Amino acid sequence: MSLAVSHLEAGYGQLNVLHDVSLQVADGEMVAVVGANGAGKTTLLRAISGLIRATSGSVELDEQPITGKPAERMAGLGLTHVPENRLVFPTLSVRDNLTLGAWSKRGLGSFEQILELFPRLKPRLAQAAGTLSGGEQQMLAIGRGLMSNPTTIILDEPSIGLAPKVVVEIMAVLGKLRSESNLAVLLVEQNVRASFGVADRAIVMQRGAVVLEGSPAELVELPEVRAAYLGGSAA
Numbered sequence: 001m002s003l004a005v006s007h008l009e010a011g012y013g014q015l016n017v018l019h020d021v022s023l024q025v026a027d028g029e030m031v032a033v034v035g036a037n038g039a040g041k042t043t044l045l046r047a048i049s050g051l052i053r054a055t056s057g058s059v060e061l062d063e064q065p066i067t068g069k070p071a072e073r074m075a076g077l078g079l080t081h082v083p084e085n086r087l088v089f090p091t092l093s094v095r096d097n098l099t100l101g102a103w104s105k106r107g108l109g110s111f112e113q114i115l116e117l118f119p120r121l122k123p124r125l126a127q128a129a130g131t132l133s134g135g136e137q138q139m140l141a142i143g144r145g146l147m148s149n150p151t152t153i154i155l156d157e158p159s160i161g162l163a164p165k166v167v168v169e170i171m172a173v174l175g176k177l178r179s180e181s182n183l184a185v186l187l188v189e190q191n192v193r194a195s196f197g198v199a200d201r202a203i204v205m206q207r208g209a210v211v212l213e214g215s216p217a218e219l220v221e222l223p224e225v226r227a228a229y230l231g232g233s234a235a
């Protein structure tokens, strides 16, 4: 089991956001997490990657406890967190952004692999990252995270604000990483059609807790999932 979250509780100051959250992601598996605004999806990813402290419960990565370890150690342990806001260094070139992703001791210079996954970045290696399109910046943010050669990647809404065609492209790459590179992928994604189309399993969060879990095909049949995420229509 690449990622195992057990009975996790976390929040901000006196505010407890996550309530007894447990989930697992196996090697070569993609799990999608959906939920209304404020359900605690971002908080879950932050607690997994050590950006905020868990107040209770545990996180294991490749059978090793990582709870309470600082965020800056996670890449070295095999966990990559691609946060919501596409944090690229805007004035640095695409090449330098990618190189920076390989700083950890796990970084094995998988430059060629990244360019193969995201061929759009190839002709833009010398371009300043801040001048890339939104989709290209998201590809770069993911590519940079992959440079540390992770076993597990957690992503926060990579599709936000992107054209449908680019979303499809990014989802396809995540699916490929899961199947061909055996990565564990935990994908927080409001775009249910896109994420359910590629995920192996899905989790619905509500008010900081996991309320539903199943295959995407099972979940889209549930009236509450349809009503909340699919505009009441079939997927």
Ligand SMILES: Nc1ncnc2c1ncn2[C@@H]1O[C@H](COP(=O)(O)OP(=O)(O)OP(=O)(O)O)[C@@H](O)[C@H]1O
Pocket: 012, 015, 017, 035, 036, 037, 038, 039, 040, 041, 042, 043, 044
């Ligand atoms: N830095 C913070 N300080 C205090 N409260 C916060 C902070 N970040 C988030 N929260 C609160 O934690 C709760 C969960 O927020 P979170 O961002 O995890 O939800 P989310 O499911 O990711 O929502 P969205 O889909 O809107 O991004 C919300 O009530 C939010 O107001």
